[in-house]
Amino acid sequence: MGGLVYYSSESGNTHRFVTNLGLPALRIPISPKDGTPSADRPYVLVVPTYADGEGRGSVSKRIIHFLNDEGNRKLLRGIIGGGNRNFGALYCHGAKFVAQKCAVPLLYCLELSGTPEDVQAVRAGLARFWRENT
Numbered sequence: 829m830g831g832l833v834y835y836s837s838e839s840g841n842t843h844r845f846v847t848n849l850g851l852p853a854l855r856i857p858i859s860p861k862d863g864t865p866s867a868d869r870p871y872v873l874v875v876p877t878y879a880d881g882e883g884r885g886s887v888s889k890r891i892i893h894f895l896n897d898e899g900n901r902k903l904l905r906g907i908i909g910g911g912n913r914n915f916g917a918l919y920c921h922g923a924k925f926v927a928q929k930c931a932v933p934l935l936y937c938l939e940l941s942g943t944p945e946d947v948q949a950v951r952a953g954l955a956r957f958w959r960e961n962t
């Protein structure tokens with residue numbers, strides 16, 4: 829099974845979701861002072877969206893910094909998006925953007941910290957994804 833990497837802001841929704849998955853995961857720290865981790869195996873990245881009304885700034889600078897590292901970028905295999913449907917057409921915009929930019933599939937989108945159904949779907953989906961992609 830491959831890895832899981834995520835960013836979560838102070839609101840902690842993505843952190844709660846990943847904790848509920850119960851899978852080993854690497855967190856990109858909120859503060860640059862705490863450093864930027866290096867992935868050591870293929871991974872799926874969980875990307876919450878923080879956009880202004882026009883979709884700008886939708887991806888955290890911490891995620892951009894993480895992906896600017898070529899080693900990290902090379903090991904990226906897929907994206908899971910976090911968002912809120914209240915944002916309409918911009919739902920999960922940041923995750924869609926990163927998936928397109930890095931040419932990897934957007935595997936799933938969930939709202940806030942996800943429902944128990946999201947947790948089940950992502951656990952099963954990741955297991956299948958890594959079976960098919962390793």
Ligand SMILES: Cc1cc2nc3c(=O)[nH]c(=O)nc-3n(C[C@H](O)[C@H](O)[C@H](O)COP(=O)(O)O)c2cc1C
Pocket residue numbers: 835836837838839840841842843876877878879880883886910911912913915918919920921939940941
């Ligand atoms: C300033 C701000 C802008 C946001 N913009 C979007 C958006 O454009 N699209 C979307 O789907 N969700 C948007 N959201 C919702 C967040 O993606 C959602 O709350 C997510 O769960 C945050 O994850 P975190 O608590 O782990 O940081 C926005 C949230 C904030 C605070």
